[in-house]
Amino acid sequence: MLSAFKSIPTHMDYKGQKLAEQIFQGIILVSAVIGFIYGFSIQQFGWTVYIMLAGFTISCLLTLPPWPVFRKNPLNWQPAVPETSGENRDKPQESQKKKKHK
Amino acid sequence: MNTVLSRANSLFAFSLSVMAALTFGCFITTAFKDRSVPVDIHVSKVMIKNVDDFTGPRERSDLGFVTFDISANILLIEKIATPIFDWNVKELFLYLTAEYTTKSNALNQVVLWDKIVLRGDNTKLNLRDVKSKYFFFDDGNGLRANKNITLTLSWNVVPNAGILPLVMGSGHKSLAFPETYETAKSY
Numbered sequence: 379m380l381s382a383f384k385s386i387p388t389h390m391d392y393k394g395q396k397l398a399e400q401i402f403q404g405i406i407l408v409s410a411v412i413g414f415i416y417g418f419s420i421q422q423f424g425w426t427v428y429i430m431l432a433g434f435t436i437s438c439l440l441t442l443p444p445w446p447v448f449r450k451n452p453l454n455w456q457p458a459v460p461e462t463s464g465e466n467r468d469k470p471q472e473s474q475k476k477k478k479h480k
Numbered sequence: 481m482n483t484v485l486s487r488a489n490s491l492f493a494f495s496l497s498v499m500a501a502l503t504f505g506c507f508i509t510t511a512f513k514d515r516s517v518p519v520d521i522h523v524s525k526v527m528i529k530n531v532d533d534f535t536g537p538r539e540r541s542d543l544g545f546v547t548f549d550i551s552a553n554i555l556l557i558e559k560i561a562t563p564i565f566d567w568n569v570k571e572l573f574l575y576l577t578a579e580y581t582t583k584s585n586a587l588n589q590v591v592l593w594d595k596i597v598l599r600g601d602n603t604k605l606n607l608r609d610v611k612s613k614y615f616f617f618d619d620g621n622g623l624r625a626n627k628n629i630t631l632t633l634s635w636n637v638v639p640n641a642g643i644l645p646l647v648m649g650s651g652h653k654s655l656a657f658p659e660t661y662e663t664a665k666s667y
Contacts, residue, residue: 388484395481402491410498414505421567423506423640430502434495441491442484 387444394448402437409433507642510568517564519633519649521576522549524609526665528624528657533617542623544616544657546592550576550607550633564637565599572597573636574605576612580629582622590616592631625659 390398409429417426481487525547533541564572575594582588592612616623623629633649658665 389482398487399481399490403494406491406495406498410502414502417506417567418509421565423567426502426506426567427499430495430499434491437491438488442487444484 390444390448391451391453393451394444398441398448402441405433405437405440406430409436503641506568506640510566510639511642513566515564515637515645515647517647517649519651520551521631521633521651521653522551523547523631523653523655523667524549525667526655526657528661530621530624530661535617539620542618542621544578544618544623546578546612546616546631546655548576548610548612548631548653550605550610568639568641569599570638570640571599573638574633575635576631576633578616578629578631580622580626582618582620582626584620584622588619588622590614592616623657624661625657627656628654629657630654 409432413426413429413433416429417423481490523546525545527545529543529545530540531543533543573594573596576592578590578592580588592614593610594613630652631654632652635647635649637645637647655667656665
């Protein structure tokens with residue numbers, strides 16, 4: 379079952395990551411300010427914590443799953459190099475690594 | 481921030497830091513408040529006995545019995561109109577102290593009675609004819625014919641965040657103990 383979880387793609391591109399970070403920081407700060415003012419006005423610190431937890435849940439839902447809005451700028455990968463020249467480069471590197479281990 | 485776990489980690493750590501800042505803000509808004517409240521203490525009966533104190537040295541010591549009334553409205557504070565149970569108070573620990581001087585010791589302080597007031601409990605104290613909860617033993621025989629014993633009500637404020645202030649109520653009562661043992665003196 380763990381392999382099923384690991385196979386779900388969760389990546390975002392770089393601009394999407396920046397957007398996600400801005401979104402959750404903004405939501406948490408706004409809910410912190412609202413919670414502080416409301417808790418101070420009714421003189422119960424419990425409500426400040428509840429409002430913070432609500433902000434935390436909202437930002438979890440908005441930023442943890444990889445929504446399509448976070449994948450608008452995908453990276454431009456180079457086309458794959460054909461396999462024969464790739465093998466020639468790999469083999470001498472592997473033997474060098476084995477020597478270092480000894 | 482590429483995987484769910486790293487985003488979750490970043491989000492959780494940020495929330496905790498913001499929560500710590502909010503808790504500090506809660507502490508700062510109530511740290512410099514003056515919390516003294518007028519208290520009215522009235523004593524109805526006082527008696528002394530001279531008994532063996534098994535926790536101390538082998539001579540007989542004075543044991544006092546005080547019956548008192550307390551009335552205080554600790555919801556309102558003297559100069560400021562905010563309630564005592566503000567958002568940084570979890571509970572109050574009240575205690576009644578007797579303070580006096582004897583020939584052998586310059587300062588004696590004995591706790592006679594205490595009470596825990598939780599958040600949400602009734603804050604108007606109106607207790608009548610309460611006996612002391614703890615033994616009022618003296619270190620020696622200094623209670624007999626002692627003219628000046630001062631009773632004060634103090635309390636500890638247990639906060640949600642920050643230091644625990646120790647407040648003294650602004651009323652106190654002085655009383656004198658009787659000259660002989662086993663005779664009650666009524667006020």
